[in-house]
Amino acid sequence: MLHATDLAEDEYEDIYSGHLGRRTLPKLAIPDEPNDPRTVYALIRDELALDGNSSQNLATFCTTWTEPEIHRLMDDCLGKNMIDKDEYPRTAEIEKRCVHILANLWNRPSGARSVGCSTTGSSEAAMLAGLALKWRWRARRGTGRPNLVCGPVQVCWEKFARYFDVELRQVPLEPGATGLRPHQLSAHVDENTIGVVAILGVTFTCDYEPVAALAAELDAIQAGTGLDIPVHVDAASGGFIAPFVQPDLEWDFRVPRVASINASGHKYGLAPLGVGWVVWRSAEMLPEDLVFRVDYLGGQMPTFALNFSRPAGEIVAQYYNFLRLGREGYTAIQRVCLDTAAHLARRLDRLGPFTLLYDGRGGLPAVCYTTTEDAGFSLYDLSARLRVNGWQVPAYPLPPDRQETVVQRVLVRHGISREVIALLADDIRRAVKELTGTTAKRPHVGFHH
Structure with a gap:
């Protein structure tokens, strides 16, 4: 019969009730002793899970989805x-x-x-x-x-x-x-x-x-x-x-x-x-x-x-x-991204309180817009409201000499599907409805590259 005492400690210690799991993690000094790799992995992964969802980060130009072969x-x-x-x-x-x-x-x-x-x-x-x-x-x-x-x-x-x-x-x-x-x-x-x-x-x-x-x-x-x-x-x-x-x-x-x-x-x-x-x-x-x-x-x-x-x-x-996609693959991906951005631009244009500065055609797969003078809310308000649903959509002023104009920018990348953008458009519509007529200022959401 196998007894618990016959097992190494790291074979039965629970991740969350073990000696590392029931303490706050070291932050200022390296611990004196090694720890179970499964526990360390799980606890760090738990903390990283509190980051934003990269698929909802529409502020970044950077790749957030790759194939398993990569x-x-x-x-x-x-x-x-x-x-x-x-x-x-x-x-x-x-x-x-x-x-x-x-x-x-x-x-x-x-x-x-x-x-x-x-x-x-x-x-x-x-x-x-x-x-x-x-x-x-x-x-x-x-x-x-x-x-x-x-x-x-x-x-x-x-x-x-x-x-x-x-x-x-x-x-x-x-x-x-x-x-x-x-x-x-x-x-x-x-x-x-x-x-x-x-x-x-x-x-x-x-x-x-x-x-x-x-x-x-x-x-x-x-x-x-x-x-x-x-x-x-x-x-x-x-x-x-x-x-x-x-x-x-x-x-x-x-x-x-x-x-x-x-x-x-x-x-x-x-x-x-x-x-x-x-x-x-x-x-x-x-x-x-x-x-x-x-x-x-x-x-x-x-x-x-x-x-x-x-x-x-x-x-x-x-x-x-380069080998996997070739010219045809890159063309198909970038064209879909551009079409998806243009779809979002059309949705925003129909909403009413936005003025499109860039509609996703002729440049990058993206949309850039500002509010109309009678919108009744700021883009900082809208950005903060969208964050409630996990969306990261930056609001920021244009460079000097046009800093009075505050814009939002949505980037469409490979892995950001038409359905995801449609859900974003739905959330923008609901947020605009909630914000219309209010002037309460929200925390400033800065520009992200």
């Missing part, structure tokens, strides 16, 4: 450090394949030897592109303080400017505009401008800035002043949307002035957090001084990144998506 590949790569290209040459090869695939997707010039690399996300990719712009400007001129011209940008560009001593010239939004406009450039560029950033999917409104028109304006400026100013395209989200559902839109390397492009693999590239990509038009666009070389199977491989040690799984997952 989970398995991520597990397989758990111990691989991406930067160790000598130890993991096949993983390094997969990264290189992804760069070539993206350069091709973004229409690199015929015969050009495009270069690029993976990063921890689009923010790091943007900073690498900014550094290349600064180094090329310094080689051309080398005097004065460099500046970077842009419209409403994500905070990573503000970080780049501060960290690398570049003046960020953010052009104010004009009334009715959702981003930088070509005629605004001449008043802001000069001999110390390292480049102009064009956004393919403005963070605040999800519309595209007119890359080709901005480049044409810079062509005219060069004809009049001699200033040759390159364009960098921050395609954090649009870089994985436009090639598939807006293929005729010229925003990429088809525009001769575009020197580099960054994108987030973990946004509409459908890879898990966190992987980004940066690709240069040609090897000449990436100054050699910025490139480090590491031994690779008896030869050398160039590396250019801010982060040295990082996991390989997300890069492998990106390659999996």
Whole structure:
């Protein structure tokens, strides 16, 4: 007969009545003794369950759903450090394949030897592109303080400017505009401008800035002043949307002035957090001084990144998506997302108290709107009311010079079904009905990226 005393303690101790389960978890110091892995897992999982439901987080651009095969590949790569290209040459090869695939997707010039690399996300990719712009400007001129011209940008560009001593010239939004406009450039560029950033999917409104028109304006400026100013395209989200559902839109390397492009693999590239990509038009666009070389199977491989040690799984997952989905698969997914966003825009337009700033067509799969003057409630009120049902829909003011306009933005990603968006629209309708005629202020719900 087997007695309880014959069992190891961790074979019969209950998770919640055991010594760890009946105490609050250590928060300031590491415990003295080890604990049962099942108990630790269960208690941490319980705490994480109190987070918001990612499928209801309509504030984030980031991937929140992946196929089970990606989970398995991520597990397989758990111990691989991406930067160790000598130890993991096949993983390094997969990264290189992804760069070539993206350069091709973004229409690199015929015969050009495009270069690029993976990063921890689009923010790091943007900073690498900014550094290349600064180094090329310094080689051309080398005097004065460099500046970077842009419209409403994500905070990573503000970080780049501060960290690398570049003046960020953010052009104010004009009334009715959702981003930088070509005629605004001449008043802001000069001999110390390292480049102009064009956004393919403005963070605040999800519309595209007119890359080709901005480049044409810079062509005219060069004809009049001699200033040759390159364009960098921050395609954090649009870089994985436009090639598939807006293929005729010229925003990429088809525009001769575009020197580099960054994108987030973990946004509409459908890879898990966190992987980004940066690709240069040609090897000449990436100054050699910025490139480090590491031994690779008896030869050398160039590396250019801010982060040295990082996991390989997300890069492998990106390659999996390229093979798994192909052009047809990506096109089908992004088109459904756009159609779902347009469906939500129609529902909101019929409700009455909203003015659409972006209706989900022509840019990212998203909707951006504000309230009419006679709505009787604020979007902060609505955002707080929707949180009661678990929805995370941010309310925030537009950038300076249009801060009096408060908007909401809903992003539709892979895994956010038409049914989920229909349920959101129903909850918005009920919330509007409850809020109509009230002016009670709710807690401020800030902007989420």
